[in-house]
Amino acid sequence: MSLQVRNLTVEYHRDIEILRNVSLNVEKGLVTALIGPNGAGKSTLMKTLSGLLKPKHGDIYLDGVRLNDLPPDERVKHGLAVVLQRRSVFPQLTVRENLQLGGWRIRRDQRLFEDTFSEVINLFPDLKPRLDDKASSLSGGQQRMLEIARSLMTRPKVLLLDEPSAGLSPLMVKLVYRHIKELKDLSITIFLVDQNIQQCFSVADYLYVLELGEVKGGGSKMELSASLSDLIRGWLYLEQGGKVGGG
Amino acid sequence: MKAGAILAAVAVAILLSIPIIAAGNNFVITLGFIFSVYIILALAWNIVGGYTGMLNLGHAAFFGVGAYTLALSTGAGIHPYIGVMAGGLAAVGLGLLMSPLLRLRGDYFAIGTLSLAEAIKVAVLNIHAYGIRVTSYEGLGRVENYYFVSAVLVAVGATTYLLQRSRLKLALVSIRENEVLANASGINPLKYRVIALLLSGVFTGIAGGIYGYNLLYIPAEHVFSIEWTIIPLFMVLIGGRGTLTGPLIGSFIYLGIYYVLQFTLTEISLLAFGLVVVLIIKFMPQGVIETLFIRTLRIKRVSII
Amino acid sequence: MIFPLEVLFGQLLVGAILLGGLYSLVTIGLALIFGVMRILNIAHGEFIIFGAYTAYWITSLMGVDPLLAIVLAIPVSAFLGYIVNRLLIRGVTKSFDAPIVSSFGLLLIMQASMLIAWTGDPRSIVTPFTAESIHVGPVLLPIIRLIAFAVSITILTLLYIFLSKTYLGRAIRAISQDSESAATLGIPVQKIQTFTFVLSTVLAGISGGLVALLLSFQPTFGPEFLLKSFVVLALAGVGNIPGVIAGGLILGIGESYGSFFLGSGLRNVVAYAMLIILLLARPRGLFGGRAVREV
Numbered sequence: 001m002s003l004q005v006r007n008l009t010v011e012y013h014r015d016i017e018i019l020r021n022v023s024l025n026v027e028k029g030l031v032t033a034l035i036g037p038n039g040a041g042k043s044t045l046m047k048t049l050s051g052l053l054k055p056k057h058g059d060i061y062l063d064g065v066r067l068n069d070l071p072p073d074e075r076v077k078h079g080l081a082v083v084l085q086r087r088s089v090f091p092q093l094t095v096r097e098n099l100q101l102g103g104w105r106i107r108r109d110q111r112l113f114e115d116t117f118s119e120v121i122n123l124f125p126d127l128k129p130r131l132d133d134k135a136s137s138l139s140g141g142q143q144r145m146l147e148i149a150r151s152l153m154t155r156p157k158v159l160l161l162d163e164p165s166a167g168l169s170p171l172m173v174k175l176v177y178r179h180i181k182e183l184k185d186l187s188i189t190i191f192l193v194d195q196n197i198q199q200c201f202s203v204a205d206y207l208y209v210l211e212l213g214e215v216k217g218g219g220s221k222m223e224l225s226a227s228l229s230d231l232i233r234g235w236l237y238l239e240q241g242g243k244v245g246g247g
Numbered sequence: 248m249k250a251g252a253i254l255a256a257v258a259v260a261i262l263l264s265i266p267i268i269a270a271g272n273n274f275v276i277t278l279g280f281i282f283s284v285y286i287i288l289a290l291a292w293n294i295v296g297g298y299t300g301m302l303n304l305g306h307a308a309f310f311g312v313g314a315y316t317l318a319l320s321t322g323a324g325i326h327p328y329i330g331v332m333a334g335g336l337a338a339v340g341l342g343l344l345m346s347p348l349l350r351l352r353g354d355y356f357a358i359g360t361l362s363l364a365e366a367i368k369v370a371v372l373n374i375h376a377y378g379i380r381v382t383s384y385e386g387l388g389r390v391e392n393y394y395f396v397s398a399v400l401v402a403v404g405a406t407t408y409l410l411q412r413s414r415l416k417l418a419l420v421s422i423r424e425n426e427v428l429a430n431a432s433g434i435n436p437l438k439y440r441v442i443a444l445l446l447s448g449v450f451t452g453i454a455g456g457i458y459g460y461n462l463l464y465i466p467a468e469h470v471f472s473i474e475w476t477i478i479p480l481f482m483v484l485i486g487g488r489g490t491l492t493g494p495l496i497g498s499f500i501y502l503g504i505y506y507v508l509q510f511t512l513t514e515i516s517l518l519a520f521g522l523v524v525v526l527i528i529k530f531m532p533q534g535v536i537e538t539l540f541i542r543t544l545r546i547k548r549v550s551i552i
Numbered sequence: 553m554i555f556p557l558e559v560l561f562g563q564l565l566v567g568a569i570l571l572g573g574l575y576s577l578v579t580i581g582l583a584l585i586f587g588v589m590r591i592l593n594i595a596h597g598e599f600i601i602f603g604a605y606t607a608y609w610i611t612s613l614m615g616v617d618p619l620l621a622i623v624l625a626i627p628v629s630a631f632l633g634y635i636v637n638r639l640l641i642r643g644v645t646k647s648f649d650a651p652i653v654s655s656f657g658l659l660l661i662m663q664a665s666m667l668i669a670w671t672g673d674p675r676s677i678v679t680p681f682t683a684e685s686i687h688v689g690p691v692l693l694p695i696i697r698l699i700a701f702a703v704s705i706t707i708l709t710l711l712y713i714f715l716s717k718t719y720l721g722r723a724i725r726a727i728s729q730d731s732e733s734a735a736t737l738g739i740p741v742q743k744i745q746t747f748t749f750v751l752s753t754v755l756a757g758i759s760g761g762l763v764a765l766l767l768s769f770q771p772t773f774g775p776e777f778l779l780k781s782f783v784v785l786a787l788a789g790v791g792n793i794p795g796v797i798a799g800g801l802i803l804g805i806g807e808s809y810g811s812f813f814l815g816s817g818l819r820n821v822v823a824y825a826m827l828i829i830l831l832l833a834r835p836r837g838l839f840g841g842r843a844v845r846e847v
Contacts, residue, residue, distance in 0.1 A: 050736055076738030088733035090726045100719070101726050105738045107719060154738050302652060347832050354592050357652065358782045359831045365779060366824030373817040473775075477656065484653055515668060521660030525640055528654040 002028040002189050003049075003080070003158045008058030010041075010048050018044045019213045022058070026158060029187040031180070033200040036210035037235035042193045043085055045210070046162040049191075050082035051075050063157065077105060079157030083147045085166050091136035095127055098135050098146055102153025116153055123182060124149045141172030145179065152188075159183070161192045165199060177203060197232070201225065211238065255404075262397050266390050276393050280461060282502055283396045284454050288475060289482035289494040290403045291450040296480065297489035298416060299443050300423035301353060304476055305345065305360030308367050309338040309448045311471035313455025315371065318465045321382040328387070328395065331456030338452025341367075342445045349440040361476075368471035378466035381459060392461045399457065403450045407491045410446075419443055420489070481524055562691045564808055570697040572804025574766070576797045577704035577759040578777055579784040580711065581752035583796055586785070587728040588748040591641065594655040596781055597774030598662035599753050603629050603760025604769045605670060608677055618679045619699070622761030626754055633753025637746055659774065666771035676768040677761075700762040705797070707758065712793040724748055776820070783827040802826075 003026035010019040018041045026032045036042055047053040049060060051072035060067045067075050072082075090098050099117060106112045121128055124145050130138060135146060144164060151159060164180065165173040177199045183190060184203060194200050200207065201221060208218040209231060218224075224231075262283075269275035288310065295303045313334030320330030348359040410416050421429040422436045430436060455475075459465045478501070479494075486497020504523055508516040582596045606628045610621035640654055679696065686693045715721040727734045727741055735741045763769060763777070780803060787799030803823060810822030 052732065052736075071742075072732075072735040073738050073740050076736065082736050084733065084736060088730055088736070090729045090733070092729055093722060093726060097722050097726075101723060101734070101739065102737050104723065104740075150737065348828070351831060354586075354652070355786075355831055357592065358786070359828055362779060362782060362824040362827045366821050366828070369821050369824070370818065373815070373821070480653070480656075515664065517660055518664035518668065521657045521662075521664060524657035525654055525661065528650050528657065529640065 002026050002063060003191060004059075004061040005045075005049070006059040006061070008045070008048065008060065009056045010044055010053060011056045012044075019048070019055075022210070022213070022215050024208050024215060024218065026189060026191045027206065028189050030205040031184050031190045031192060031203050033192045033194065033204035033207045034210055035194070035197055035200055035207055036216075037238050038195075039212075039239070040210040041213040042210055043162055044213075046082065046085070046160055046193055049160055050080065050084075076154050076156075079155075080160065081151040081154045081156035081158070082160040083144075083151050083162060083164065085162040087140075087143060087147075089135040089138070089143050089146050089150075091134065093135060094132050095135055095138070095146055096131040098150050099127075099153055102150035105154060116155060120149050120152045123152070124179065139172075141168055141175060144168060144172070144176055148176075148179065152183075156188075158189045158191060161190060161194075163194055164192070165194055165196045173199060197228075201228075211235070255408075259401060262400065263394070266393055273389060276389050280389070280393050280396055282498075283393075283400045284458050285478060285482065285502065286495065286498045287396070287400050287403050287450055287454045288479040289486075289498050290400075290407050290491075291447045291454070292476075292479035293483045293488060293494045294407070294410065294447040295440075295443050296483060297494070298410070298419040298423065299440050300489075301349065301440065302357040302480075303360050303444070303447070304357045304480075305362075305364035306447075306451060306479060307471055307473055307475035308341060308345075308360075308364035309451035310455035310458070310475040311364075311368065311371070311467070312337050312341050313452030314459030314462075314465050314470040315379075315455075315467075316452070317456035317459045318379045318381045321384070321460070322379070324382075327381075327384045327460045331395070331453055331460060334456030334459075335449045335453035338448040338455070339445050341452075342441075342448035345448075346437075346441045346444060349437055349444060364471070364473070364476065368467070371467045371471060375467050378464060378468070378470075381463045381465060383460075383463055387460075389461070392457055396454070396457050396461075399450065399453050404491070404495075406446065406450070407494075411491060415439065415442065485527055562689075564812060565805070566691050566693065567697070568805040568808035569801055570693075570701040570804075571808065572801035573701035573704040573797070574759065574762055574800070575780055575784055575803050576708055576800030577755065577762070579781040579788070579796055579800060580708060580793070581754075581756035581759070582778075582781040583785055583788065583792075584748055584752045584755070588724055588731075589641070589651075589745050591651040591655070593752075594652060594778065595636075595658040595662055595774070596756060597776065597778035598659055598666075599629065599633070599756035600760040600763060600777045601666065601769060601771060601774045602632065602662065603757030604764035605666065605675075605760075605771075606757065607761035608675055608764050611677055618677045618761075618765060621677075622758055625757055625761055629754045629757030630750050633750040634746070636753070637749040641749065642742070642746070663771055663774060670771065672770050672772065674768040674770050675764075677764045679765060682765075696765050700766055703762060704759070707755070708793055708797055711755075715793070720744070720747075779820070779827075780823060783823050783830075786827050786830045 005022060005024050008019055008022040012018050022041075022045060024032075024034075034042055034045065044053065048055050049067075051067070051070060051074075055068065058068075062075075062078050062080055065078050067078060067080065070078070090101070093101070099120065100107075103113050103116060106116065121131075126142060127146060127149060130142065135143065138146060148159075148161070148164070161180070164176050168176065173196060180190065180192070180203050192200065192204065201224075204221060206218065206220055207224050209216045209224075211234075262279075265279045266276055269279075288306070291309075292303065292306050295301055313331075316334040316337040317327065317330040320333050321327050325333070345360060345363060348356055348363070351359060418429070418434050418439045421432075422434060422439060426436050455470060459470060482497040482501045483494045484497070485500050486495065487493030505516075505520065508519050508523075578600060581599065582593060585591055585593050585596075603622075603625055606625035607618065607621045610616055610624050611618050614621075616624065636658065640658055641651065681695045684695045686695060686698070715725055723734070723739050723744055724747075726739065727744055731741050783803050784796060784799035787802055788795030803826070806822055806826050807819050811819035814822065
């Protein structure tokens with residue numbers, strides 16, 4: 001067991017709960033995905049896990065270490081990395097500098113730093129010819145790759161991906177997911193949130209369903225695909241019922 | 248609502264009876280006059296700084312321009328109270344001049360207004376290094392001025408009260424909270440901000456005018472001094488922004504602290520005052536009222552206003 | 553009126569450029585803090601004046617060479633910066649203008665303390681070469697201004713190299729571009745912000761020491777330097793050292809020519825007018841480009 005979330009409750013503006021008693025496990029070496037309709041609280045969960053939001057109660061453990069009270073940068077030290085949903089490359093720095101900054105934690109270990117850098121760059125060969133270009137000159141898809149590559153530079157135990165396909169063209173989405181599959185083949189533990197259910201299913205070993213801030217169930221790919229059409233019909237109903245908020 | 252109306256009536260009654268109770272005691276009347284001027288400035292600053300959230304650091308320019316216009320008008324033989332109103336009008340003109348700055352992001356607006364006010368101050372100082380005299384008018388003295396300033400105070404209070412329940416406030420607050428969203432829902436941010444700035448300017452200009460007439464001599468260095476920006480700003484921040492009660496209570500707290508420090512620690516009053524400000528921001532960022540009364544004492548937020 | 557060309561383009565221009573170099577150094581601390589912490593430090597001018605006094609007292613009490621005194625003043629500025637950051641900046645709510653007001657309070661505290669400690673008498677550091685000049689053709693170059701210019705440009709160049717070539721420097725730039733994203737990579741944002749704040753107060757202190765060599769100063773002069781920094785910043789945009797240098801030079805030139813033609817009383821008006829026009833025309837600075845993203 002790698003990442004454990006226990007009874008996590010997050011509030012917004014005193015009384016509106018966005019997450020209620022969320023519990024889930026992310027198993028080592030597997031891809032775990034969280035699916036749910038718009039406004040279910042998926043991004044809120046990601047921000048809380050990475051330390052950008054404070055939970056009201058509940059616990060987050062990574063390999064037995066309680067992360068709740070740690071700021072985002074300390075969580076990275078314990079092996080938790082996150083790729084934010086929004087664009088988050090440093091636009092005025094080069095691709096190389098962006099990647100190097102991902103290696104802050106290991107910067108003093110020259111050898112490890114170099115090795116990690118070449119491992120990461122081999123996983124994302126598209127970035128190789130662009131190393132000395134400014135990150136802002138990359139296309140949307142390439143920026144997304146850089147964000148994922150940069151997070152891998154932290155040598156995470158668990159990689160959190162928040163809507164990796166957001167804002168990308170279908171072609172780019174495919175490309176990003178091909179990379180996620182490669183990471184999966186390397187047994188990197190991934191916790192993934194995405195609107196794109198089809199892609200989630202294609203890559204995930206285990207899936208959780210989040211609706212209105214509560215975990216409504218979970219199961220392996222096989223178990224869930226049977227009830228998938230019912231699930232989605234229910235979500236359309238929820239989304240039309242005027243439930244709005246961060247996805 | 249009813250409690251609020253009674254409170255307001257009591258406040259106005261006290262305000263108007265001060266000269267009668269003081270019975271010719273100049274010190275009390277002058278103190279009342281100056282307090283009223285400060286409170287007007289705080290309420291006026293709050294219209295921009297509180298409701299639109301734009302930090303106007305050039306508020307002193309409105310005040311100085313008001314005072315200067317009054318002086319120039321009396322020099323031209325115009326009735327002083329008409330000159331005071333002309334001061335308000337001149338401040339509106341200045342507000343229009345300042346309004347392109349409202350397009351800027353908050354911190355740039357702060358820099359821009361601060362510089363504009365300083366530029367005006369330096370330019371005026373360059374012409375009248377020692378300030379100018381005001382021609383006084385028979386029969387309009389301390390007491391009359393006090394009543395005049397009370398009327399302005401009531402007017403700005405009433406304006407804030409009406410603003411609280413107007414659609415203008417909704418527009419301003421929605422712009423403050425999320426400009427993009429407000430824009431998308433058909434609110435023109437610039438237009439509403441300009442309205443707020445002009446409202447804020449007219450009262451401050453009038454206050455500057457009556458302050459100048461009461462002084463009968465206008466040192467440019469003094470009426471354009473940055474303290475006419477800083478003090479209202481602190482009053483509002485101490486009390487809490489974007490309300491009517493906040494700036495009012497903030498004014499009393501500020502004036503209390505200020506005069507106590509002035510009399511006890513004359514030498515280091517400015518130093519002590521800076522410390523108080525820093526501590527308030529550090530430990531009570533929502534303003535004293537919110538922190539002490541509403542959060543600590545857990546008084547339920549009553550919507551009197 | 554006709555002005556001889558050698559005055560207009562010789563002496564005046566050279567003087568303006570030498571002054572402009574110092575203005576760049578005066579500004580850089582404000583720019584760094586604003587870029588990395590998103591705090592508009594209204595007390596920036598007070599750190600400059602404090603640096604001027606520190607250098608002044610070190611020279612006059614210890615009889616040290618003025619330039620050495622500026623170096624010896626560095627730890628004092630750093631210590632003050634650390635304390636101020638610890639007590640006033642860290643932990644203050646990140647609401648959009650609480651830090652502005654808080655630094656306003658700091659301005660009052662520092663100004664009042666300096667007035668109480670050192671009175672309002674104007675002071676300046678007199679060096680053996682204060683009155684010396686070098687003749688280059690028809691142009692007189694006051695040595696003291698040359699030194700101030702050279703020191704300023706050297707420090708800015710070193711800072712540029714630090715920010716663009718070192719790992720820590722890049723982390724500082726990363727934080728100024730996206731601090732949240734930096735935190736998710738394990739970069740200790742708060743520690744680096746503290747470092748940047750201290751670095752900025754040190755730079756302000758050094759520029760204050762140079763100011764003391766050139767001009768007479770008083771505790772109440774802080775806001776004037778703050779406003780000059782604003783002008784340079786508006787010209788430069790944030791986080792852009794070549795821009796800050798260019799901005800400083802333009803301010804120096806604008807001020808010198810402005811006061812030459814309009815009278816020295818309006819010297820500052822020229823600066824303010826430049827600032828307001830610039831803010832309206834290029835809200836992100838003349839050389840700013842898109843370095844800072846709207847949030």
